[in-house]
Amino acid sequence: MSGHDGMDRRAFLRAAGALAAITATGCTRAATVGTGAASPSIAGGSGRLPLGFSTLGSPKWTWAQTLDFAAAHGFEGAAFVEIFQNCIVYNDGVYNSFTDRDKEADAQLHVKHGEPLTFGADKSKGLAFDAQSMTLKVVDARANPGAVLVHDETNRTLAGLLLALAPPEFPVALGVILRQPGQSFEKAFYANQPTKLVRKGRVADALRQTSTWTVPAR
Numbered sequence: 001m002s003g004h005d006g007m008d009r010r011a012f013l014r015a016a017g018a019l020a021a022i023t024a025t026g027c028t029r030a031a032t033v034g035t036g037a038a039s040p041s042i043a044g045g046s047g048r049l050p051l052g053f054s055t056l057g058s059p060k061w062t063w064a065q066t067l068d069f070a071a072a073h074g075f076e077g078a079a080f081v082e083i084f085q086n087c088i089v090y091n092d093g094v095y096n097s098f099t100d101r102d103k104e105a106d107a108q109l110h111v112k113h114g115e116p117l118t119f120g121a122d123k124s125k126g127l128a129f130d131a132q133s134m135t136l137k138v139v140d141a142r143a144n145p146g147a148v149l150v151h152d153e154t155n156r157t158l159a160g161l162l163l164a165l166a167p168p169e170f171p172v173a174l175g176v177i178l179r180q181p182g183q184s185f186e187k188a189f190y191a192n193q194p195t196k197l198v199r200k201g202r203v204a205d206a207l208r209q210t211s212t213w214t215v216p217a218r
Helices: 009-024 063-072 156-163 185-191 203-207
Strands: 051-053 078-080 108-111 125-130 135-140 172-175
Touching: 063 078, 135 156
Parallel strands: 051 078, 108 172
Antiparallel strands: 125 135
């Protein structure tokens, strides 16, 4: 994701702080997913998908847009792993080659399942498979529409090729690149807990069992 119009860094940190406080008090609840409908608004007091992030930044999408997109596409949670947001202190200009407004059309490839991998202001460029180099190549999508690949979010090989695209020769692929349905982290975690993290005893009782010893005073 790229960041221009969403929220500034101060607003982002306020939102992140509020989210952390809510999570700490246990007042969050997951939204129902898989229905194809967007989840209700946080402002209305309703819950959304579980959210995690490992890189602070200001995404172009708002929090609500990001979580609604995930819910509408059947995901049980969302994580911000890498946010293409400029930081004048640590990475000033690093992402400009594909996040600047005047370069977005040619430098970003927004993939959608079942649709051709085309980009450019007029969608005149496309990605095709080069059998000799076993990599992707840019072709004229209008002159060679049959050569343009169609995105398949279940194809791991295609996902690897898309993730390997390096600017400025190729666009940066954005969207659902690979979908692998599976159990969410928290469900898998609790499923393997015999007591579901419910305390069944006391530490003091465990310390007073047979494996105890006395340390003599000096």
